[in-house]
Amino acid sequence: MLPASARRLQGTRPPRCRCGARGVALVTTLLLLTLLTAITLAMVLAVSSDTLINGYYQNFRGSFYAADSGLNIARQAMVNQIVAAVPATFSATASPIPAGTDSAVRTATLSAYGSNTPVNLGRAASSWPGSFRITGLSLTLSTNCSPSPCTPPPYTAIVTDATGKVTGYQYIYNYMLQSEGHSNSGEQMKLADEGSLVINTSLTAAGGVTASFAAWGMFIDQYAICSGSYLVPGTITGPVFTNGAWTFGTAGSYLFTDPVGSVSSVAGYQFTGACVQSATSPVKRGNVTIAPVFQAGFSEGQPSIPLPPNDYNQERAVLDGIGTGSSPVTKNDLNSAVRDINGNPYPNSGATSGVWLPYTVDAVTGATTFTGGGIYVEGDSQVTLSASGSSAEVWTFKQGLTTTTVTVDPSSNTTTIVSGGISKTISGVPTQKDPSTGALVRNATMLYVNGNITSLSGPHDGSGNSLPAIQDGQAITITAARNMTVTGDLLYKTQPVTKTQNQIPGTPADTLIPGNDNGQVLGLFTATGDIQMQNAQSNGNLEIDASIATLSQGGLGGLINTGAAINTLTIVGGRIQNKIKNINSRTRNVFFDRRFAMGGFSPPWFPSTTLTLSGVVSATVSSSVQRVKWLDCTAINQLSPSCQ
Secondary structure (H helix, E strand, O other): OOOHHHHHHHOOOOOOOOHHHOOHHHHHHHHHHHHHHHHHHHHHHHHHHHHHHHHHHHHHHHHHHHHHHHHHHHHHHHHHHHHHOOOOOEEOOOOOOOOOHHHHHHHHHHHHHOOOEEOOOHHHOOOOOEEEEEEEEEEEEOOOOOOOOEOOOOOOEEEEOOOOOEEEEEEEEEEEEEEEEEEOOOOEEEEEEEEEEEEEEEEOOOOOEEEEHHHOOEEEOOOOOOOOOOEOOEEEOOOEEEOOOOEEOOOOOEEEOOOEEEOOOOEEEEEOOEEEEEOOOOEEEOOEEEOOEEOOOEEOOOOOOOOOOOOHHHHHHHHHOOOOOOOOOOHHHHHHHOEOOOOOEOOOOOOOOEEEEOEEEOOOOOOEEEOOOEEEEEOOEEEEEEEEOOOEEEEEEEEOOEEEEEEEEOOOOEEEEEEOOEEEEEEOOOEEEOOOOOOEEEEOEEEEEEOOEEEEEOOEOOOOOEOOOEOOOOEEEEEEOOOEEEOOOEOEOOOOEOOOOOOOOOOOOOOEOOOOOOOOEEEEEEOOOOEEEOOOOOOOOEEEOOEEEEOOOOOOOOEEEOOOOEEEEEEEEEEEEOOOOOOOEEEEEEEEOHHHHOOOOOOOOOOEEEEOOOOEEOEEEEEEEEEEEEEEOOOOOOOOHHHO
16 A cells, blocks of 8 residues: 555646647637628628718709709799780780790790709708709690681680680690709709690670779880880889880890780880880890890780779778769768767768778667778878788878777777777778679778878888788778878788799799788779878888879879988889889889789779770680600600600
8 A cells, every 4th residue: 555645646637738729719809800890891881882872862863853843843934924925905806825925935934944943942942952954945836726717826726605706715835845953963864844735715705894903013104105214124024004105225124024015006215316116126226226025025006094083982982892983972971971989970061180980880789880991081191000910900090199090800800999098899890892782892991091191101110120011811902182102111911922033943023922812912092193202211122012003084193202212112013103203213123913913803992994995805814734745864765856
């Protein structure tokens, strides 16, 4: 037996040497790190590729939508211009759209959209960028009228009733458009569109056509040819007419977007030292050419437009809301219809002043009811209009030391008058009624001032900024028996038309703004005086949102500046004058309110005319688009004639 010490040594094994396994953990770690790096790199490459592909696709689609938007914008612009070419009145024996309209529309559209035009402007300017340009355009009036009879050029289909009477015309304009769209990164798409623009005009019966003077963007009664002055150059929108003759000068270019007419069979062209009378345009003398652009035609030698004889209808509209009659309003008429704030009738005799309203008082209950169409002011007055809340119109009248306010609120159906610490609320508001039936036409207010309006303006805030004067839904006409002086801005709460080009992308100024027609309208009228401007605003600018009329048979009224020079005068509506007078403005912007050219919409009881001349008619115009071909010229259709 071995000793104990030997047995202990015999049972103990020495440690095993693992020298060959050194560094395995490091190698494994490096292999895993390499694998993760490769996976990460693959993910980065995949994401980058997707980002580039998506970016390219987004830019590619952006250019596609820009090109397609260009087609739609240009096509609608052509329709609008053709419809605008239909004059307010014309002979029933001639088609209403002038010859050469297709050529004029083609030129104007290419001029407007022949260079890069942004698709997104205004509030949308920060959205995805894109632009377009029209690279090709053709527009021709179809010569195929079968089976209907055709007129001589321009060829149109004639619509007749069972008796053979002409009831309308149909025009078919064949078009082709090419639009090139661009994105922010240079991608571009080219699209083409072909089809027809169908314009239908339904005629009214000849004779007896009543038209508001608001339907003209500019109407001048007395304008002698070559009289030493000429029409101020610039862009003039809305139908234009004179019972005299137009004279054009060399100070700048003229662009008329709507039909132009004159009673004179010739126009004057005022050169230095000489005035040339001509029935055709352009006219050249030496090296100077005067070439007005008439996008919707120039018709000379037209019948004269009859003028309103007086303002009897406007004065009577205050009393009954109807506003018809050929006799002047008498004190007895006023005594029967209007009362002051205390309920006293207008006196039958003696001089008086103040603010009077047409309302009745129930003898038993004392209840008051509004019965007429507006407000009657006796004597000279300052007048301020302001929009209050969501529906109310507030009128403030100052006569000497007396201030009177009248609040017309359709939402509560009340009219409230306040003066001298007294307040009276009357049930009902001013209304316009149908002359034939007496039925309600609309809520509307006629202000008649039997004297001068010495100051007319809207409100201002504490910093001098103009606030809305005309409330949404308020239809107003203001008439002065003598002069009317505008001293500050008269602004709509909601503007109905654009005042800058491309305010709506791809459209000219004075384009109707969708959703902004709330029935708000203002007319200013005097039959015996001037509408004067004495601008009291610190910025030197003046804006009048209204159709302005200084008009009567044999009248001499006009729009005239009797104060300091105006920096920029802006009119949103139109100007109708007996005579042109000096507006003394450095810049003049007049935007025709195109609501006045549609469906007879106008300020209430605005002066109107009856066209009773034989054969003179007006038309209701409708349009439609028939698209027959749409092509992607960027891809496989480059050889198509539409893409050349």
